[in-house]
Amino acid sequence: MAYMLILFPLVMAAAAFAFPSNRWRPWLLPIGALGQLGLVGTAIFQSGHASAVTGLGGWLLLDALGKLVLGFVSALFFLCSLYAPGYLAFRADRPNRTFCASLFAALAMMTLVTLSHHLGLMWVAMEATTLVTASSIYFNHNARSLEATWKYLLIGSVGIALALLGSFFLAYASLKSGLESTLLFDELIQVAPKLSPPWLHAAFVLLFIGYGTKMGLAPMHTWKPDAYGEAPGIVGTLLAGGVTSCAFVAILRVYQICRAGAEAEFARDIMMFIGLLSMAIAAVFMARQKDFKRMLAYSSVEHMGILVLGIGIGGLGVYGALLHLINNGLTKGVLFLSAGNIHRAYGSKLTDDVRGAIQRVPLSGALFLAGFLAITGSPPFGPFVSEFTIVNAAVGSGQFIAAGLFLLLLGVVFIGMGSTVLAVVQGTPDMDTPDSGYRDTIATGAPVLLFMALVLLLGLYVPAPLESLLREAAAFLEVKQ
Numbered sequence: 001m002a003y004m005l006i007l008f009p010l011v012m013a014a015a016a017f018a019f020p021s022n023r024w025r026p027w028l029l030p031i032g033a034l035g036q037l038g039l040v041g042t043a044i045f046q047s048g049h050a051s052a053v054t055g056l057g058g059w060l061l062l063d064a065l066g067k068l069v070l071g072f073v074s075a076l077f078f079l080c081s082l083y084a085p086g087y088l089a090f091r092a093d094r095p096n097r098t099f100c101a102s103l104f105a106a107l108a109m110m111t112l113v114t115l116s117h118h119l120g121l122m123w124v125a126m127e128a129t130t131l132v133t134a135s136s137i138y139f140n141h142n143a144r145s146l147e148a149t150w151k152y153l154l155i156g157s158v159g160i161a162l163a164l165l166g167s168f169f170l171a172y173a174s175l176k177s178g179l180e181s182t183l184l185f186d187e188l189i190q191v192a193p194k195l196s197p198p199w200l201h202a203a204f205v206l207l208f209i210g211y212g213t214k215m216g217l218a219p220m221h222t223w224k225p226d227a228y229g230e231a232p233g234i235v236g237t238l239l240a241g242g243v244t245s246c247a248f249v250a251i252l253r254v255y256q257i258c259r260a261g262a263e264a265e266f267a268r269d270i271m272m273f274i275g276l277l278s279m280a281i282a283a284v285f286m287a288r289q290k291d292f293k294r295m296l297a298y299s300s301v302e303h304m305g306i307l308v309l310g311i312g313i314g315g316l317g318v319y320g321a322l323l324h325l326i327n328n329g330l331t332k333g334v335l336f337l338s339a340g341n342i343h344r345a346y347g348s349k350l351t352d353d354v355r356g357a358i359q360r361v362p363l364s365g366a367l368f369l370a371g372f373l374a375i376t377g378s379p380p381f382g383p384f385v386s387e388f389t390i391v392n393a394a395v396g397s398g399q400f401i402a403a404g405l406f407l408l409l410l411g412v413v414f415i416g417m418g419s420t421v422l423a424v425v426q427g428t429p430d431m432d433t434p435d436s437g438y439r440d441t442i443a444t445g446a447p448v449l450l451f452m453a454l455v456l457l458l459g460l461y462v463p464a465p466l467e468s469l470l471r472e473a474a475a476f477l478e479v480k481q
Contacts, residue, residue, distance in 0.1 A: 001039075001042070001043050001046060001053045002043075002053050002054055002055035002056075002060040002061075002062065002115055003055055003060075004039055005036075005039055005040065005043055005053075005070075005111050005115065006108050006111055006112050006115070007108075008032075008035060008036055008039055008108075009032065009036055009104045009105070009107040009108035009111065010104070010105065010108045012028060012032035012035075012036075012104045013101045013102075013103075013104035013105045013108065014101070015028060015032075016028050016029075016032075016097070016100040016101045016104055017097055017098070017100075017101040019097075022092070022095060022096055022097070023089075023092070025096055025097065025100050026084050026085040026088040026089070026096060026100060027085050028100060029081040029084045029085070029100060029103060029104075030078070030081040030082055030084070030085070032081070032104060033074075033077050033078040033080075033081035033107075034078060034081075036074055036077070036078075036107060036111075037074045037075065037078045040070055040071055040074040040111075041071075043062055043067075043070075044062070044067045044070075044071055044469075053115075055115075056118075056121075058117060058118075058184060058186070059116070059117055059118040059121050059184070060115045060116065060117065060121075061115065061117040061186075062114075062115055063117075063476065064469075064472040064473045064475070064476035065114075065249065065252060065253075065473045065476055065477065066114045066115060066249075067469055067472070067473070068322060068469045068470065068472075068473040069114045069245055069246070069248075069249050069325070070111060070114040070115070071469065072241075072245065072325070072326050072329060073107075073110050073111070073114065073241075073242045073245060073246070074107075074111075076237070076238070076241045076242055076329050076330070076333065077103075077107050077238065077242065079330075079333060079447060079450060079451055079454075080234045080237050080238055080333065080337075080447075081103075082446070082447040082450070083233075083234055083337055083443075083444060083447035083448070084100075084103075084234055085443065086441060086442075086443025086444040086447075087232065087233070087234060087340070087443075087444055089443065090344065090438065090444070094139065094140075094141070098135050098136075099135070099136055099139055102132050102133065102135045102136045103136060103234075103235075103238070105132040106129060106132050106133045106136075106238065106242070106243070109125050109128040109129040109132055110129055110242050110243065110245075110246050112125040112128070113125040113126055113129065113246040113249060113250065114246065114249060117184060117185045117186065118183050118184050118185070119167050119170065119171075119183040119184075119185065119188070119253075120167065120183050122250055122253065123160070123163055123164060123167055125246075126160065126163070126211065126214060126246065126247065126250060127160045129243055129246060130152070130153065130156045130157075130160065130214070130243075131153075133152075133235070133238070133239065133243060134149050134152055134153050135149075136231065136232070136235045137149045137152055137227050137230065137231045137235060139231070139232050139235070140230065140232070144226075144229075144230050145230040145231070147226060147230075148223075148226035148227045148229065148230040148231070149227075151222070151223045151226050151227065152223045152226070152227045154223075155213060155220070155222060155223040156213065156214060156223065158213065159209070159210045159211070159212070159213025159214055159220060160210060160213075160214070161210070162206050162207075162209050162210035162213070163206065163207055163209075163210025163211055163250075164210070165206050165210075166202075166203045166204070166205070166206030166207035166208075166209075166210055166254075167183065167203075167207065169199055169202050169203035169206060170183075170188070170195075170199075170200070170203035170207070170254075170257070171183060172196075172199055173195040173196045173199035173200045173203060174188075174191060174195060176195075176196035176199050177191075177194050177195055177196050179191055179194060179195075185253055185256070185257070188257050189256060189257055189260045190260075192257050192258075192259075192260035192261030193260065193261050193262060195257075195261050197261075197263065200257070200258065200261055200263055201263065201266060203254070204254055204255075204257075204258050204263070204266070204267055204270075205270070207250070207251070207254045208251055208254070208267075208270060208271075208274075211247045211248075211250040211251050211254075212247070212251065212274065212308075214243065214244070214246075214247035214250075215244045215247040215248055215251070215304045215307075215308075216244060216297075216300055216301050216304050217274055217275075217278050217301070217304050217305060217308065218274070218277050218278040218280075218281040218282070218301055218305070219277070219281065221278070221281070221301045221304075224297040224298075224300060224301060225285075225294045225297040225298065226294075227239065227297070228240065228293060228294065228296055228297035228300065228336075229291055229293045229294040229297060229349065230293075232340060233336040233337045233338075233339060233340025233341075233343075234336075234337065234340075236293070236296065236332070236336040236340075237329075237332055237333045237336045237337060240296070240300045240328075240329065240332040240336065241328065241329025241330070241332050241333060242329070244300065244304060245325055245329060248304070248307055248308075248325065251308070252311070252477060254267075255267050255271075255311065255477070256477060259477075259478075264314075267312075268311070268312040268313075268314060269312070270312075271308040271309065271311055271312035272308075272309055272312035272313065272402060274305070274308060275305040275306065275307070275308040275309030275310075275312055276305065276309060276402070276405050276406070276409070277305070278301050278302060278304055278305025278308075279302050279305040279306065279309070279406070279409040279410075279413070280409055281298075281301065282298040282299065282301040282302035282305065282413065283302065283409050283412040283413045283416060285298045286298045286299065286302075286413060286416035286417050286420070287412075287415075287416035287419070288416070288419070288420075289416070289417075289420050290350050290351045290352060290420070291349050291350055291351075292339055292342075292349055292350075292351065292354070292420055292421070292424050293336075293339055293343065293349045294349075295417060295420050295421075296332070296335050296336060296339060299332075299335070299375055299413075299417065300332065302409075302413055303324070303328045303375070306321070306324055306328075306387065306390065306406075307321050307324060307325060307328075308321075309321075309390065309402070309406065310322075310324060310389075310390040310393070311477075313390060313393050313394050313397065313399060313402065314393070314397065314478070315393050315396070315397055315478070316389060316392060316393035316396065317389070317390050317393035317394065317397075318474045318477050318478055319389060319470060319471070319474040320386050320387070320388075320389030320390040320392075320393060321386075321390065322470050322473050322474055323382075323385065323386040323389065323458075323462070323470055324383065324386035324387065324389075324390065326382070326458070326466075327381075327382035327383045327385070327386045327455065327458055328375070328383065328386075330382065330451055330454050330455050330458070331371055331374045331375045331381070331382065331383055331451075331455050332375070333448070333451040334367055334368075334370070334371035334374065334448055334451045334452050334455060335368065335371040335372070335375060337444075337447065337448045337451065338364040338365075338367040338368040338371060338448050339368060341361055341364035341438070341440065341444055341445070341448070342354060342357045342361055342364050342365065342368060342424065344436060344438045345357070345360050345361045345364070345435070345436060345438045345439065346360070346433065346434060346435070346436065347434045347435075347436045348434060351420060351423040351424055353433060353434065354423075354424050354433075355423070355424070355426075355427040355428065355429055355430060355433065356425075356426065356427045356428045356429040357424050357425045358425045358426070359428060359429060360429050360435070360439070361438070361439060361440050362440065363440040363445045363448075363449070364440055364444075364445065364448070365424075365425045366425075367445075367448050367449065367452055368421065368424065368425060369421060369422075369425045370452055371452065371455075372417060372418065372421040374452075374455050374456075374459075375417075376410070376413060376414040376417060376418070377410055377414075379459065380456065380459040380460055381455050381456055381458075381459040382454075382455045382456070382457075382458030382459045383455075383459075384459055385458065385459055385462075387410070390406070391403050391406060391407065394406065
């Protein structure tokens with residue numbers, strides 16, 4: 001089963017690349033995504049019984065953390081795939097062969113990251129994820145998208161190089177203590193108390209910076225505004241909700257080793273500092289932001305900070321961070337896809353040109369406004385629940401300064417982001433404002449509405465199967481093994 005989870009999307013990528021019709025090829029995306037979702041659901045069910053999902057002699061294993069993230073990434077990809085045919089129909093002027101194939105390849109590599117239980121294999125999978133998504137950022141084939149692609153590749157390469165160096169340091173931490181070197185996570189966790197603390201500390205810092213670059217944590221976030229701003233909305237959603245989630249998993253794997261080696265406080269202090277720093281930098285750059293797609297990139301920086309902050313707080317904060325991973329990804333789907341529709345209607349991403357979106361594209365404008373309220377932690381949406389859980393964990397553990405700064409920065413973000421969003425959706429379109437003729441359709445509106453319904457659902461009720469996966473993953477991270 002572990003091999004099927006990786007091979008199926010790769011086969012679909014090959015099929016998409018070989019399929020001759022530019023018009024009908026996009027329909028392979030929802031078909032393949034539904035098939036992958038079925039395989040993942042079967043794997044999650046199997047992993048709860050005697051027949052564990054494993055392969056390559058333990059290098060591949062679907063554990064509690066992997067089940068949660070793999071299930072979410074597969075669901076996110078399926079929701080995005082529903083939007084793809086309608087979007088690509090409006091982009092009939094652009095060949096979509098490479099685009100469709102790269103999306104399936106990205107799904108395969110993200111799946112590999114969640115299944116990897118070997119530090120080296122996980123590193124390869126993360127680098128492959130970067131490489132296969134790069135071409136989709138360049139989909140528009142203009143100077144700005146080319147610049148964004150190169151920034152994505154170059155800055156990501158620096159991050160992955162640091163992660164490789166951190167992997168070497170972690171292996172050397174075993175040798176320094178007279179142990180046999182290993183890169184299997186289960187074995188590293190077992191010998192963690194015997195690892196050399198200085199080398200373990202150095203390894204965590206390098207791995208955190210390296211994979212933190214992939215997440216887009218500040219100050220390693222500089223690729224995000226360009227990549228998210230120039231990529232199609234569907235790609236922005238997968239980057240903000242999928243690729244960054246996989247990088248977060250990589251950090252959590254290393255955090256588990258530190259925790260098992262009684263170095264949890266060291267790791268948590270770093271994560272809390274970087275988490276709050278990411279929120280602060282995002283808040284600064286969101287203020288007076290004229291490009292509403294770049295604004296979403298800084299929103300992603302903020303929420304990556306919230307994820308690592310929740311882990312740094314610990315206890316209930318870990319559960320809150322994992323829940324927020326899902327809430328953030330789904331809400332980013334609302335924002336990126338509705339922003340893409342607004343961009344298409346006006347032919348511009350700047351607030352100087354875009355006014356009265358709720359009149360020109362009523363559904364997309366309303367969803368963009370609702371997505372803003374959700375992502376900034378307003379009730380009754382999902383992010384409010386997960387952010388409240390993290391604040392509650394901070395207060396409950398006596399970390400009042402962290403809780404206060406968290407709430408303060410949330411307020412600043414709400415004001416800064418709100419000024420841009422309201423400028424886009426309110427008012428009346430100027431007579432001289434460019435009009436591409438695009439209007440909301442079922443094909444490009446219904447998937448965004450489905451995203452929004454799920455965000456609202458998770459604010460009112462967490463389904464029992466998801467609650468079980470969240471509890472298992474949180475316990476898996478917090479229990480000292």
